[in-house]
Amino acid sequence: MSMQQSQTMVVTGTGSVTGKPDLVTIQLGITTHAEQLADAQAENTKRSQSVVSRLSTLGVQENDIQTSSYTVSPQYDYIDGQQRFRDYEVHHQLRVTSRTVSNIGEIIDAAVLSGATEVSSIQFGIEQITDLYEHALSKAVENAKAHAQALALAAEVVLNHVPVTIQESLQSDAGPFAVQMGKMAASPRIEPGTLEIGATVTVTYSYR
Structure with missing residues (x-):
C-alpha cells in the first residue's frame, strides 16, 4: 500500500x-537411439503409436494427445580428444490431457509400459475455472x-x-511437478488434492 x-x-x-481438479496434463517423452536415422525414427514411431493406442483404452481422447516437440540429433563420443559418431537420438514429446483425474497413476504406468521413457511433468487443472x-x-x-x-x-x-x-x-496457474521415472516400480499414487485460485x-x- x-x-x-x-x-x-x-x-x-x-x-x-x-x-477440486477435474483434468490433468502430463508430458511424456519417447527417446530412441540407432546408428541409422531411419531405424531410430521407425522405432520411435512404433513406441509412440503404442503409447497412444494404450492410452486410448484408458479413456484418453485422441485429440487430447498432442506432439509438443520432435527432435533428431546425432550423438557423439569423445575418445582421445577425437569426436566420434555414436548414433542418432530421436526424442518425441507428447502432451497428454486426461479428464479423469482418478486414474492418473494408471495412465502413467500404461505409458511407461507401452514405450514412454520419460514423464517430465504433471499439472492438474480445472476446466471451468x-x-x-x-x-x-x-x-x-x-x-x-x-x-x-x-x-x-x-x-x-x-x-x-x-x-x-x-x-x-x-x-x-498451478505449477507442474516432476515425477522420477526410476521410482516407478508400480503405478504411482498421485493425489491431486485441491487447487488454489488466486x-x-x-x-x-x-x-x-
Missing part, C-alpha cells in the same frame, strides 16, 4: 478460493476496500467508496 499524490491512495487486494476466478476476484476487491478503509480511519480522512481505478493483475487487484481511491 502507498500514498499517491495528495488526494488519492493506492491499495492492493488479494483473494483466493479453492477448487472462470466462475472460481471471478469469485476470487470479488474477494480481492473487497480486500482492497478493507485496506483503504483502514488507511482512511488511521489518517482521519473521509474515503470516497467509489474507486477511481481498479487494475487486475495476471492470473497465475486474484490480485490494485485499486485507487480518492479521499478528502
Whole structure:
C-alpha cells in the first residue's frame, strides 16, 4: 500500500478460493537411439503409436494427445580428444490431457509400459475455472476496500467508496511437478488434492 499524490491512495487486494481438479496434463517423452536415422525414427514411431493406442483404452481422447516437440540429433563420443559418431537420438514429446483425474497413476504406468521413457511433468487443472476466478476476484476487491478503509480511519480522512481505478493483475496457474521415472516400480499414487485460485487487484481511491 502507498500514498499517491495528495488526494488519492493506492491499495492492493488479494483473494483466493479453492477448487477440486477435474483434468490433468502430463508430458511424456519417447527417446530412441540407432546408428541409422531411419531405424531410430521407425522405432520411435512404433513406441509412440503404442503409447497412444494404450492410452486410448484408458479413456484418453485422441485429440487430447498432442506432439509438443520432435527432435533428431546425432550423438557423439569423445575418445582421445577425437569426436566420434555414436548414433542418432530421436526424442518425441507428447502432451497428454486426461479428464479423469482418478486414474492418473494408471495412465502413467500404461505409458511407461507401452514405450514412454520419460514423464517430465504433471499439472492438474480445472476446466471451468472462470466462475472460481471471478469469485476470487470479488474477494480481492473487497480486500482492497478493507485496506483503504483502514488507511482512511488511521489518517482521519473521509474515503470516497467509489474507486477511481481498479487494475487486475495476471492470473497465475498451478505449477507442474516432476515425477522420477526410476521410482516407478508400480503405478504411482498421485493425489491431486485441491487447487488454489488466486486474484490480485490494485485499486485507487480518492479521499478528502
